[in-house]
Amino acid sequence: MSATTVAAPTGQPPDAIAVDFESLAKRVDDAMAALESLDESARAVADEVKAAVEAIHRAGLVTIVQRMRADEAARAVLFDLVDDPVVHLLLSLHEIVRPDPMTHANRVLVTVRPQLQSHGGDVTLVRIEDGIAFVRLDGACNGCSMSSVTLRNLVESALVEDVPSITGVEVLPNEPSPTLIPLESLRIGPDPASEGWVKVGPAASLPNDELTALSLSAQSGQQAEIIVVNAGQRLSAYRNECAHQGLPLDNAVLDIDNGTLTCPWHGFCYDATSGECLTAPGAQLEQMPLRVDSGEVWVRVGT
Ligand code: FES
Incomplete structure (x- = not known):
């Protein structure tokens, strides 16, 4: 389980209810490990106690969720809570929400x-x-x-x-790695449009240290929603879909100091120049071939 500290709600002293999630998780893990060393009948009793306590917790949580869903004001709070990683974990452990x-x-x-x-x-x-x-x-x-x-x-x-x-x-395919775009695909031939390249506009029109969301159409009719990230004048283009749930990244937060791009929906964090996901190893943004030619930015949408 990951280490998370649960903060106190606004208006309450943080120390009053701050919870060290890592300690709680370790306590559970230690107790579960200790169960393994019990003999069969003692373990059966312990399992029954655990199941009974979990059933009470689940029943209480289901009631809380149902009551909050039924009330308009409380519903907004509930949706907010479900986005909290600890609450989400608790509700998904009790199968009250499906994990993403x-x-x-x-x-x-x-x-x-x-x-x-x-x-x-x-x-x-x-x-x-x-x-x-x-x-x-x-x-x-x-x-x-x-x-x-x-x-x-x-x-x-x-x-x-x-x-x-x-x-x-x-x-x-494993090779080439998805963070690497084959050199071949970066070449602009004499007729770029026929090779799927779409002219985005002058590099100077892409504001420095910002991301720009664009909708591109290739000559073939292929379309792509993309974002172009200008991190310290280093341009990268990605399909406008977070690797988590495919939601758009228009309002992602670009942190130039850390070189990261953070999805506004559930906080998946990416390396801004490679698209590698720093939150979920193995996940990553789909990078689109991008070239700057005579001051003009081109992105390859089709083949
Ligand atoms: S869609 Fe969930 S973190 Fe981006």
Whole structure:
């Protein structure tokens, strides 16, 4: 469990109810580990006590959530609370809210990972888009041997069967790394538009230390919602979709000092120049090829 400190609500002295989440989580983990050393009948009693206490907590939480949802003013507070990581964790542990698809899928992958690793393979969930989970497979999961096909099927059936919002799985190529755009795709030929390049405008028109959201259409008709990040005059273009839940990044916060871009929805934080997600390792923004040619910025939307 991650370390989080729960702050006191506005108007209350922080020390009054500040909770060290890490200590609480450790206390639970220690108690659970101690249960393992009990003999079978003692463990059965302890499990029953735990289940009974959890049932009371769940019943109370369900009542609180139902009452808050029924009241207009309280509903806004409830939505705010659900975005708090600790509250979200508590409610999802009691299955009162569903974990977001990325979290849910990552939890499912934890269950198949030992089997993959015992065959020298591994899996990374990159993003979920329109019900499709995009994964990257490593080691023995790659290739076309029988065992790699079996491991891939294992990942696919676990995700599709256990995560209701996932209907399919697509395997992303491992090379080149998604943070690297092949040089080939950065070349602008004599007829850029026919190669999917779209002229964004003069580099000087993209404000320094800001991000600009744009809607681009390629000659082929392909369209893309993108953001161009100008971090200290270093330009990067990304598809305008957060790797968490695919929500737009128009209002993301660009922190030039730290070189980060933070999604306004649930706070996923990215390296502003590579798109690598610093919150959820393995996730990342989809980078779009960008060139500056004679002072004009071009972004490649199609092929
Ligand atoms: S959509 Fe949830 S953090 Fe961006």
